[in-house]
Amino acid sequence: MTTHAQRAATFLEDGPRTDWHDKSLWHVRSKRDGSIAGIPEWEALRQLGSDIKDNVLSNLDTYLEEFEQRATANGVIVHWAKDAEEHNRIVHGILARHRVDRIVKSKSMLTEECHLNQYLEEQGVEVIDTDLGERIIQMRNEPPSHIVMPAIHLKKEEIGQLFHEQLGTDEGASDPQYLTEAARQHLRAKFLAAKAGITGVNFAVAETGGIVVCTNEGNADMGVHLAPVQIHCMGIEKVIPRAEHLGVFTRLLGRSATGQPITIYTSHHHKPKPGGEMHVVIVDNGRTEQLGREDFRNSLKCIRCGACMNTCPIYRRSGGHSYDHTIPGPIGSILSPGLDLKKHGDLAFASTLCGSCSDVCPVKIDIHAQLYKWRQVVSEEGHLAKSKTIPLLGAGAVLSRGGLYNFMGKAARTALNIVPRAVVYNRFNPWGESRELPEVPKESFKEWYARTQTPEA
Amino acid sequence: MEGIRSNKPGPRPLPTLPPDPLSLDIDELERAFREVLSASKTTFLEPEKLAGYVRDFGADKTIVSTLPELGGTLDLVTIDDPLQLAGVDLTILHARLGVAENGAMWLSETEMVHRVLPFITQHLVLIVDRATLVPTMHAAYRRIDICETGFGVFVAGPSKTADIEQSLVIGAHGPRSLIVCLR
């Protein structure tokens, strides 16, 4: 078994690629900063998101029951799965009943977690991932390296070569516009031929018994609206109390994820289409256990925006695959030890504990504090002994490379200065006090020290 | 369920959401709405130019319109299987309301008739009444009933992706262009 540090070291072997990966993610983080600068009440909004999710966790049973009752009344068939295996069996059962042998699927970290694709393929069902990034990594037989941007680790030349081999695009062509058009044609045929569509779920509304799916490409909708059978798979923690709370979460999600004011499509599904069937599969798979861990239950508030990954100095310089878990990055590092402490315990050390993840998290999860607590659990349980020095190398190696630490501070100082002032939203702020961004010092402490304390020659 | 009941934390209150602002300048809302939609590659067309746009779109094209004053070439009443919409080139629909902070426009099944229509069409035109503009998503959710019909969607631009090296490409699976007619 390899450790995170060893896998990170492999990623770091290609220096230019590491720098490129680092910069791509930092760019997304900067876009997020720019977009929240337009929302003076951002902090109040985060607090609301966090408070609503706290309320959800303390009433999870009743909200789920309410959801099931309303959804059933809407004509939706609700299923419960205690683990990944039961989830996969339920989904296959639905497909088998309808004699479905080809399906299209939009992004769902839950089905990744359950290894649904592999299970269905073994049963003879063709599964096509339709999110462009997911389709790319599916063609490469790879897991996603990021929860929002699954193919963020790949260069366009690699994707061009892949499409040339599998979709017959021109050799050497790597223009993203051209490659996307090829994927559009390829996938449109799949949409039209599919007999069932599967999606993940961003939010399930207890009050109305409906589910909400957010995408930019429109692939989830193409899938479920064309196929007679639609299946939505969700973890138990996705439920929210009321429709009005969607206002809070849709405002937080897009901005935190990619800096967009909202995803292009926010789709609300409540009833099957005329003549169609709609299923919702609600999965536990270790979540109830996590709910019982007082120190770690907050991780269940996650809305999967990916912001903690984009900002993390370790993630950016070790790549999503180095975490060897469906959800990588800081949030993955606090979810995975709960599933398998022996296998994933070292991820608690894949962090500098700088706290940047907690600062950007739209639902205020204390990620770095939980990482610290997992470290204590790991050492108490004695998993630390033989690997103590190796995982710590992860952070050490990154920090010792090319003055990254200095660069990060500089980038933050620059980003805060270049974000546009509250351009769009400021005018509608009903929440009293607007928050100004902190005054950014022109020099860091280090620069100041170097300037003022240069020893006499 | 039993497991959840014994493992869940103690009661935490549900927060109340802040109210909408009292008075709003409709011109301000419109300016923001246009600004943010333009940034997501949506274009605007003056209502009086719409008929001309549709006429020039191409005689051999399949056009769907739910506007009584603007006939399409395909009658939605004749469609009973969504696959029959695969060849639609241009679709013109009403949107129930528009959100100034992010450009999102709400369509329920009442407006779109067939769920797949606003996604499968190659190009989409949405008609939005100025008077329906609201400032934020909070106000929008207070204005609509998300389960009034079996499906409803907020659309905030043409379909897009940035999955190849973060390069923005318009027209991933859904419409290759979105035009908004604000009237």
Ligand code: SF4
């Ligand atoms: S932990 Fe927070 S920042 Fe990270 S993905 Fe979840 S919601 Fe986003």
